[in-house]
Amino acid sequence: MPAKLPSTIAPHLLARYDRHARDLPWRAPPGTPPPAPYRVWLSEVMLQQTQVATVKPYFERFTTRWPDFESLAAADEGELMAAWAGLGYYARARNLLACARQVVRDHGGRLPDTEAELRKLAGIGDYTAAAIAAIAFGARAVVVDANVERVVARLAALEDPLPAARPTVRALADTITPEPRAGDFAQAMMDLGSDICTARAPRCLLCPLRADCAGHASGAPERFPVKTPKRKRPHRRGTIFWLTSGDSVLLVRRPDKGMLGGMRALPTGPWTDAAPGLAEPPIPAEWRLHDATVRHGFTHFTLECTLASARVEAHINPEAGSWWPIDDLDSAGLPTLFAKAAAVMKKQG
DNA sequence: TAGGCGTGGAC
DNA sequence: TGTCCAAGCCT
Structure with a gap:
């Protein structure tokens, strides 16, 4: 394990945060509750694996429509999934x-305030539990995300490659996390990673930690x-079926598990190495x-x-499908793949 | 534990 | 165009 990091890091970083903290809808200014x-x-x-600019409009819509745990807990799952569409x-x-x-159900509508209790909740892992404990409850938690990994490395x-070196990174982050203002410190690290210590072409001339940095x-x-190194991504081929009747198109709901799980979608055939043509259409048709x-x-x-289309006279009613007005597809909450396909088909008429 | 799981921006 | 990357979690 490399030597301990300089003790000047936290004060230098917090001083910058006090002057340059980003103004974000979910953030309180430094020094306020x-x-x-x-x-x-x-x-x-x-924000998990998602950039700030992408999240902003979703956050505004969600907090307007579901302002607290009670209202969100009572939400219809289909409506929530549709509201999430496009966020990935x-x-x-x-x-x-x-x-x-x-x-x-278990906590009276109030989020638990310790990492250990937060960690038990669905969708909350090590990072998110630490971030909530530090930012919302003022606990001294060691918050390690991709920004912190990059800044600390x-x-x-650090010559040890990630992700294997993650325990080392966490131990180093622990040595520079302050007891007071751990939440501000975490957000300051993320701001630094976003604005200055970027993945490529870091702007060291603007960095308040330049004198503390072995990398510099x-x-x-x-x-x-x-x-x-990562393995490169393989290519797959598939077919998207556009079945219309009158002014409507057939949509299905994808299985909860697997790709785009639980989302409304256009029917597809198998996704394979070679183009599958008209294999596995939703119904037999021309x-x-x-x-x-x-x-x-x-x-x-x-x-x-590849896109395939057919038209049927009546609104046949396959078990897993439903008919949706083509002019209203924007409200269907389709993942991007299918939104792209719909745009192409609407253009073709 | 390594791989499944979206999307959009930067270059 | 392709490639990498981003406030990770789950199994």
């Missing part, structure tokens, strides 16, 4: 509802954190394969879907 735990929790879940990682939405119901010029001293701070395709990148593979 913390926001409601509900808002801290909701923002932290939305849809298991978060299912866990959000499960967590709100846990809080109402640079401060220490090394002359190549962008080299850190060292990471083990399907026509189009030239148009839709490409979409997921976390661990990219998908290219």
